[in-house]
Amino acid sequence: MKIHILTRAYVLTIEVAMQETILEIKRKVENCLGIPISSQTLSVCDWELLDGLDLDDYPIVTEGTKIDLTINHIPSLEYRTQIQITVKFSSRKHNIEVDKTETVGSLKEKIHIIDGTPIKQMRLFFSGVEMDEDFRNLSDYGVSDFSEIVVFLRSMSRSVAEPPSRKLGFVVQTSSALLDSTCFPLEMKDSSTVQELRESLLSRKLLPMDDYILIHKQRIMRENCSLRWHGVENGDYLYIFKGTVSRG
Known part of the structure; x- marks a missing residue:
């Protein structure tokens, strides 16, 4: 059957069996949304669902039930893989959420989607150093939470071709x-x-x-x-x- 997990930002619809434990459902939520099991509290009508019990133990949970997900605390920085960075052009800037393992090429694609700037025109700089290898991770250049990356634009006549598909x-x-x-x-x-x-x-x-x-x-x-x-x-x-x- 399908149930709906409600958070402030998402409605996650997942397929479950009545014999599944609450802990198994929390594990699915962790895999889908990245929220650690230890940070999750699941409840229906303020009735907390306990890890050691099955859905069978809660007659209130049926097809289409909406289950509230409360996040108990912010995951530790060690666990967290998402960071916020600022991408700055000469006349505008964008705040973007990226993963620590994001590549430079992947970041350029995100900037293109958000801003519309052609990928082959972008030159990215962080702390005065050009991020000129698209296959490298942002962390290889020292990018971390709240870093600012500056975008310079090549003229179209000097544009370098995008990396070929592999x-x-x-x-x-x-x-x-x-x-x-x-x-x-x-x-x-x-x-x-x-x-x-x-x-x-x-x-x-x-x-x-x-x-x-x-x-x-x-x-x-x-x-x-x-x-x-x-x-x-x-x-x-x-x-x-x-x-x-x-x-x-």
Whole structure:
């Protein structure tokens, strides 16, 4: 059956079984939203759902039940992978949330989506040093929470071509709620979008025609963004859970 997990920012819809424990549901929430199990309190009508019990123990929980998720405390900096940075142009700036493992190329794609600036025109600088290797992580250049990255623009006549697409080999792992839990290797171009990945899985009959969520490094993947944008590298795992996510 489907239940809805409510937070301030999201409504997470997931498929569960009545025999699942509350702890197993919290683990699904952690995998989908990145919120540690220890920080979660799940409740229905102010009635807290306890880790050691099954959904069967709560008759109040049925198909379509809305379960409130309270985050008890902010995850430690050691656990947290998301950081806030400022991207500054000569006449404007944007505050962007990125992952510590984000690559320079992935950041350029985000800037392009937000600002519309062509990727091949961007030169990124942090602390006076040009971030000129698209495959390197932001952390390799010392970027951390609240860092400011300056964008200079190349003239179109001197623009350097965007890095060519490359093939990625990665593994897709399905959850037991979607299918029999299994994993299988795939190979796609890093410029392929998540939507193209989804279509490939469906056309090859590796997945049924259901609603499901793709997760990479505890982040929900966006349909219109590329694998490169998500920072997917060779050998990475992508996880699939049955359900949907919408903005709350």
